Amino acid sequence: MAQFPDTPAFTGFNTPSRIEADIADLDMTGAVPRELDGAFYRVQPDPQHPPRLGDDISFNGDGMITMFRFHDGQVDFKQRWAQTDKWKLEHDAGHALFGAYRNPLTDDERVQGKIRGTANTNAFIYGGKLYALKEDSPALVMDPATLETEGYTWFNGAMTGQTFTAHPKVDPDTGDMIAFGYAAKGVLTKDMTYYVVSPDGELKQELWFELPYYAMMHDFAITPDYALFHVVPSTSNWERLEAGLPHFGFDTTLPVYLGVLPRRTDATAEDIRWFKRDNCFASHVMNAFQEGSMIHFDTPEAKNNMFPFFPDIHGAPFNGPESASFLTRWTVDMASNSDAFERTERLTNTMGEFPRIDERRTGLPYRYGWMLVIDPTKPVEMKGGSAGGLVMNTLGLIDHQTGAEQKWWCGPVSSLQEPCFIPRSADAPEGDGWIVQVCNRLEEHRSDLLLFDALEIEKGPIAEIRLPIRLRFGLHGNWATAAEIGLAA
Structure with a gap:
């Protein structure tokens, strides 16, 4: 009999959902533009079974993929488990076999050596495939129309690393998927891999190198000429795992690095330049771009660790x-003979995270960026419990060209999940389109999907699509057109 623990990670709004469902034509207020034809995919950690060790962190939940299908002015809902090797083994056993987050020492001996990934961090569409991603394992492939799981991919056997990032990028010029893997030779290793994948699933390049120290390498950035890796000291060692401590811990005594890898096919590990700065915390990246010999890297930066569970x-x-994190521009000069940063510059005094852009500007100079904002001036009523720790109660937009900002507050008993930009058309101007995101209705224990005009978010949503169920706090998601996922009429 399943008995989930009576702890904050498993109660209130965080109660496991474990719902697979199909709901046609969701109820809504407002109107969805009829020209919207595609799907918004997102993923939530959602434990299939009570944790093996009695309690757990949300990052260790099994991946549950949600698909919102937009067509003819309506929105349909489909939700399925990402059936990882871990999910299948535990489903067959009827209980949890894998233990603490990224600690194989806590696993049942029957699953020692098995892939521990949960596919719970990103739902990414590329080359007509849905990739359900978690950075401690290979990429899990799913059918984007049916959400049926196909299995892990090593790209026709060419990938030799053990891991694949949850934050790949698509080069808007070449169309290639650029990615990486950390701990690529196994748990706690400093080894990294850099990957280039074509739309038909061919691994065109795999380059191995080492980090200055083992760290959570969650996100990265590209420009036309470089791949950029920020090394921030959320780190670990075997002593922590043997003692049963959380896998990651933040080390305020270590410097932060920015690795700059030339994106040439003949590049080697020796070609990476490591720039160094003082300690800080940074995780996600809004974008990066080149300006002459200067490389600009935009990331929400905090003075100290943002993760209390690490x-x-x-x-x-x-x-x-x-x-508290604030969008900050790190600049390095490739013409410099120094390993020091050229400068860092805070771009806004608005506190926020989960940055997104119009992905057609990936790696290029860009104007608009959206974020989840924590607005401490707004009232918060924690009726129903938090959906994910910090109360991200506002959607924010920054115009890098003018410095103007817009905000939309979701109210005192709601919070928001990551925004995603949908272009009006493939050749529409930057920012011309919509923002889609999930809103947590905390007191009602259910969720809404909100749709905004992307450049007029302060006017509020043009449509609120009402779900009769509760979506747990999700991490990342992406939009794909009907043609990209084989659903075009």
Whole structure:
């Protein structure tokens, strides 16, 4: 009999959902533009079974993929498990076999050596395939129309690394998918792989190199000439795992690096330049671009660790005020003979994370960026519980050209999940389109899908698509046109 723990990670709005469903023509207020023809995919960690060790963090839940199909002015809902090797083994056993987050020492001996990935971090469409991604394992392939799981891919056997990022990028010029894997030779290793994949699934390039130290390499950036890797000291070691401590801990004594890898087919590990700066926390990347010999890298930066569930490695208490992140531009000069950053510049005083852009500007100079904003001036009523820790209660838009910002607040008893940009058409101007995102209705224990005019978010949603169920806090998601996923009429 399933008995989930009576802890914050498993109660209130965070109660496991475990719902696979199909719902046609969701109820809505407002109107969905009839020209919207495609699907928005997102993923939530959603544990299939109670945790093996009695409690767990949300990052360790099994991947549940949601598909919102837009067509003819209506929205249909489909949700399925990402059936990873872990999911299948535990489904057959009827209970959890894998233990703590990224700690194979806590697993049942029957699954030692098996792939531990949960496919719970990103739902990414590329080359007509749906990739359900978690950065500690290979990419899981699913059918984008049916959400049936096909299995892990090593790109026709060419990929030799053990891991694949949850944040690949698509080069808008070449159409290639650019990716990487960390801990690529196994748990805690400093080894990294850089990948280039074609739309037909051919692995065109795999380059191996090492990080300055083992770290959570969650996101990265590209420009036309470079791949950029920011190394931030959420780190670990075998002593932590043997002691049963959380896998990652933040080390305030280590420097932060930005690795710059030339995107040439003949590049080697020796071609990487490592720029160094003082300690800080940064995870996701809004974008990066080149300006002459200068490379600009835009990331939400905090003075200290943002993850209380990955505590300070030296035992310091979590520092809430220092966990506030602000979009910051890191600039390095490839013409410099120094390993120091040229400068860092805070781009806004708005606190936020989960940055997104019009992905057609990936790696290029860009004007618009959207974020989840934490607005401490707005009232918060925690009726129904938090959906994911920090109360991200506002959608924000920054215009990098003018400095103007827009915000939309979701109210005192709601919170928001990551926004995603939908272009009006393939050749529409930058920012011309819509923003889609899930809204957590905390007190009602259910969810809405919100649709905004992307450049007029302060006017509020043009459509609220109402779900009769609750979606747990999700991480990342993406839009694909009907043609891209084989659903065009």
